[in-house]
Amino acid sequence: MLREDVTEAIRAAVFEELAAVGYARMSIEGIARRAGVGKTAVYRRWRSKLHLVLDIVSALAVQGLPAPDTGSLEGDLRLLYEVTSRALRHPVASQIIPDLQAEAARNADIAEALQKTLREGQDGVASKILAAAAERGELAPGLDTDLALDLIxxxxxxxxxxxxxxxxxxxxxxxxxxxxxxxxxxx
Amino acid sequence: MLREDVTEAIRAAVFEELAAVGYARMSIEGIARRAGVGKTAVYRRWRSKLHLVLDIVSALAVQGLPAPDTGSLEGDLRLLYEVTSRALRHPVASQIIPDLQAEAARNADIAEALQKTLREGQDGVASKILAAAAERGELAPGLDTDLALDLIxxxxxxxxxxxxxxxxxxxxxxxxxxxxxxxxxxx
Structure with missing residues (x-):
C-alpha cells in the first residue's frame, strides 16, 4: 500500500472499530488488524488511541461547519442548525462524541482536548454569528457570550x-x- | 450483613466502580468485590449490569427534581435550572449519563431505557412547567412540546x-x- 492509502485505511478502520466496540474497548491492535496493517504503521502516525481519535474528530468538526452570512441572526442560526443537524446524525457525533465525553468524565487530557475541539468547531461558528449580529445591532453590546453559546x-x-x-x-x-x-x- | 445493608453496599460500590472505570469496563465481579459480597447477591437483586445502573439512575432522576410552582414561566424555569445545575454536578450526571449515552449509541435496549429515564425525570418536570404556563396564557396554545423541551x-x-x-x-x-x-x- 502507498503511505496515503495506509493512512486512509487506518482512518476507516477507526470509524468501524468505534462503531463496533466504542472508544473504551477499542485498541490499536484492533484498528491495525481491521486496517490490514502492522501496529507500527499506526504508532508511526499517531502517538496513542486518544491522539488518533481526536485528530479525526477535529478534522471533521472543522470541515463540516462553514460560517453562515444571511444578513440576520435568525437566518444565520437557521443555516447553522441545518448543517449541525446533519453533522449530529453522522456516526462521529452520535457515537464517537458520547464515547469521548464518557472518557472525559475521568480523564482530564481527554476533557481538555474535547473541549478545545468543540470550541473550535461548533462554538467557533456560533461566535462569528453572534459577533455579526452584535455589529448589526440585533444583540445588546456586552452580551454574556458563554451563555449565548449554550443557548445556541x-x-x-x-x-x-x-x-x-x-x-x-x-x-x-x-x-x-x-x-x-x-x-x-x-x- | 442485613439484606438492606447488602443492597446499599452494592449501590455504593456501583458508584465507585463507575467513577473509577466507567460503564463499559465495569463488571458484576468488580462490583461484588468492592461491595464485599458474592456475585450471587448482586444477581439476586438485578438481572444485569444494565438493569442495576438504570435502576440507580431512575431513582436519582425522580427524587432530584420537584415540579416548581412560582406563578410565572420565568420563575419556574429559574427554579428548575437551580435544581438541575446541582444535579448535573453530581457524579451520576457528569460521569454515568455520558457512559450510558456512549452505550446507547450501539445498544437499542440501553437507548430506550435511558430515553425513558430522561423523559420521566427532566422532561417530566419541564412538561408540567409548560402546561402551567399555557394555562396562565403565557404560551401559545398548540405549542410544539418536543421543541420546547429541547429549548428548556x-x-x-x-x-x-x-x-x-x-x-x-x-x-x-x-x-x-x-x-x-x-x-x-x-x-
Whole structure:
C-alpha cells in the first residue's frame, strides 16, 4: 500500500472499530488488524488511541461547519442548525462524541482536548454569528457570550445526541432558530 | 450483613466502580468485590449490569427534581435550572449519563431505557412547567412540546456535561431562565 492509502485505511478502520466496540474497548491492535496493517504503521502516525481519535474528530468538526452570512441572526442560526443537524446524525457525533465525553468524565487530557475541539468547531461558528449580529445591532453590546453559546448549541444537541429523538420534523429547525434568536435578544 | 445493608453496599460500590472505570469496563465481579459480597447477591437483586445502573439512575432522576410552582414561566424555569445545575454536578450526571449515552449509541435496549429515564425525570418536570404556563396564557396554545423541551433542557446540559464548563457564575441561571422564557413565548 502507498503511505496515503495506509493512512486512509487506518482512518476507516477507526470509524468501524468505534462503531463496533466504542472508544473504551477499542485498541490499536484492533484498528491495525481491521486496517490490514502492522501496529507500527499506526504508532508511526499517531502517538496513542486518544491522539488518533481526536485528530479525526477535529478534522471533521472543522470541515463540516462553514460560517453562515444571511444578513440576520435568525437566518444565520437557521443555516447553522441545518448543517449541525446533519453533522449530529453522522456516526462521529452520535457515537464517537458520547464515547469521548464518557472518557472525559475521568480523564482530564481527554476533557481538555474535547473541549478545545468543540470550541473550535461548533462554538467557533456560533461566535462569528453572534459577533455579526452584535455589529448589526440585533444583540445588546456586552452580551454574556458563554451563555449565548449554550443557548445556541444546547437544544439541537440535547435532541439529537442525548434524548436521541427522531429526525427533526419539517418546520422544527426554523422554529428553533426563531426561538433562539428571540431568547438571545432578551439577554 | 442485613439484606438492606447488602443492597446499599452494592449501590455504593456501583458508584465507585463507575467513577473509577466507567460503564463499559465495569463488571458484576468488580462490583461484588468492592461491595464485599458474592456475585450471587448482586444477581439476586438485578438481572444485569444494565438493569442495576438504570435502576440507580431512575431513582436519582425522580427524587432530584420537584415540579416548581412560582406563578410565572420565568420563575419556574429559574427554579428548575437551580435544581438541575446541582444535579448535573453530581457524579451520576457528569460521569454515568455520558457512559450510558456512549452505550446507547450501539445498544437499542440501553437507548430506550435511558430515553425513558430522561423523559420521566427532566422532561417530566419541564412538561408540567409548560402546561402551567399555557394555562396562565403565557404560551401559545398548540405549542410544539418536543421543541420546547429541547429549548428548556439543552443549554444547561451542553454547558455542564458536554463542554464541561466551570460552575455557572452569579446571574447565569437567571439570565438563562429569562432568555428561555422569551424564546418559548416566540414559538
Amino acid at each position: 448549541s444546547g437544544p439541537l444537541y440535547w435532541r439529537s445526541v442525548v434524548v436521541r429523538g427522531p429526525k427533526p420534523p419539517k418546520g422544527y429547525l426554523g422554529s428553533l432558530a426563531r426561538a433562539t434568536a428571540e431568547g438571545l435578544k432578551a439577554l | 433542557s439543552g443549554p444547561l446540559y451542553w454547558r455542564s456535561v458536554v463542554v464541561r464548563g466551570p460552575k455557572p457564575p452569579k446571574g447565569y441561571l437567571g439570565s438563562l431562565a429569562r432568555a428561555t422564557a422569551e424564546g418559548l413565548k416566540a414559538l
